[in-house]
Amino acid sequence: MSDWPLWEVFVRARRGLSHVHAGSLHAPDAEMALRNARDLYTRRQEGVSVWVVPAAQITASSPDERDAFFDPAADKVYRHPTFYDVPEGVQHL
């Protein structure tokens, strides 16, 4: 018999931080998934907020597309502040 659907769990460790992927679990529906996530991933006060997402709903980039996706960013060094020369003595820039 097939199992309950898979859900991905994201936990906000504390206020001021983003939710971070913590793991996954199986649950019959979203309500139970949220509660299972609370029981499984925040037993040691690891979180103040939880998201669950059906794993099937995540669209991920493929490793095969990695070069096309991510390599073109490599030569855009001018996006980084360290690219620019700042004359000595100039502050707050």
Place this chain on the structure above:
Amino acid sequence: MSSPHPTAHVDYLLAVADDALVNAQRLGWWISRAPQLEEDVALANIGLDQLGQARALLAHAGQVEGAGRSEDDLAYLRDERDFRNVHLVEREQTDFGVAMARLLMVAAWQSHLYAALRGSTDATLAAVAAKAVKEVAYHLDHAGRWVVRLGDGTEESHLRMQAALDAEWPHLEELFDGSFLDPALVADGVAVDPATLREPVLSTILAVVEEATLAAPRVRPAVGGGRTGRHTEQMGYLLAEMQHLTRSHPGATW
């Protein structure tokens, strides 16, 4: 107005504590036996909450009593007739539907009880209740969701959930029987008259039963007696198992 007898105060604390302790003892059975691994984790959490409530209340009962008894003395060295829990929590439960029916009833009861006890004039009891009320809200939510899923799930689960509810229901009334309680304790604001909780507890439970497409059982209440130490035969075995190691080594520390 006469002031309550000190043993009445202790007995009341033991009643609340023993419900939680015996409930935790039965819930512990499920860890490694739940229908799905996620549920093993959930039931262990609930069991741990119940055990935590029991420990705090037993420790406090020992202090109020003033005879130097610790939480462990009270849990391990009392005999069956001295336990004050209701029959509802002590009976065996090896069917998940029964476990959820019972958890629904216990959690609904504890939710209203602890909410009221937050205002107890016994400051320690009020503090324990204030912490516990949040825990049992989660237990109620958990049991409620399962009762709804089993009641409104498959044909088989509907029948089994109804049977479970029917089996547990006769033991519900015992919770509301305050005849064991010294009225002075209620007058002093230490305890809550259990009869006053009957309507709210029933309405909480019935809302779930209705959503679960189940029928409220029409059954006569079972004869109780747990609050005065008259238990079912299963209680003796529960205690024999729980206490045997501690009692085999008198005075030992663990």
Place this chain on the structure above:
Amino acid sequence: MYGNDFGAPSDDPGREATTQVLDVFDELLAGDGRVEPRDAMPEAYRKTLIRQIAQHAHSEIIGMQPEGNWISRAPSLRRKAILMAKVQDEAGHGLYLYAAAETLGVDRADLLDQLHSGRQKYSSIFNYPTLSWADVGAIGWLVDGAAIVNQVPLCRCSYGPYARAMVRVCKEESFHQRQGFEILHTLSHGTPAQRAMAQDAVDRYWLPSLMMFGPPDDDSPNSAQSMAWGIKRFSNDDLRQRFVDMTVPQAEALGLTLPDDGIAWSEQRGHYDYSPIDFTELFEVIKGNGPCNEQRMAHRTGAHSDGAWVREAATAYAAKAAARVSAA
């Protein structure tokens, strides 16, 4: 973890292990990089990982039983709470690991089926019975201690999801070993009967714990490949030695004796010597002839089949609820 972040190999011809993608894989490993779920990988690597992670997950959930056996009888309420939390953690660890295995394109339900039908194994240590309360201490100290020695290197395993699961497991596992040590320390400083109970438990669990590291290196055919793949970082014998070196001084602190007259510090090697291990028993237990093999499997399959109606009901309810939402 990263649940859908994989495709079944047959669905995704792009992941076929062509020479070109294998070069990328080899390069990744050579640079001590991490392999992530949707990366191309040799089929043998994938299968080895599935087998190892599943076996590890099965061990966690079967491992709930020997200690769960004492939850109802724990001798103090504090010990009862600790033990419940520990056995609960084991269910949690099983779940983290099944999730890691699922990133490799297998379904947890299938892995459980393989456990239930005996096609996949779990650690043989859990086929020994817990005969006294001290066994709970010995399992925490020795069995979890050995598991930690085995598992800490896995936090750097080449497969990302497995490594991340192990980081979480190891963090939680350290409380397990300490509570076991504390149980034995209390018993060994308690009454003569308690002390005897503790020594008896250590006597029974010492050799099975050493066997947890697997057969000797000469006799471990898959080890070399696993090390080349970065799934395994140290050999069985190296890990076993590390465990012995760690444990001998702890036994002294406990005031308990390890049941091996051959244990002695070797100045020359800089390690503790110990007597050669007769692995006959381990192989018998693996074959299914241990004291509790049948009992553990019956308990596990019983829970699974008793719960079938509950899982089906929840699935049916979810379908009804979804239909109600779309009808509204």
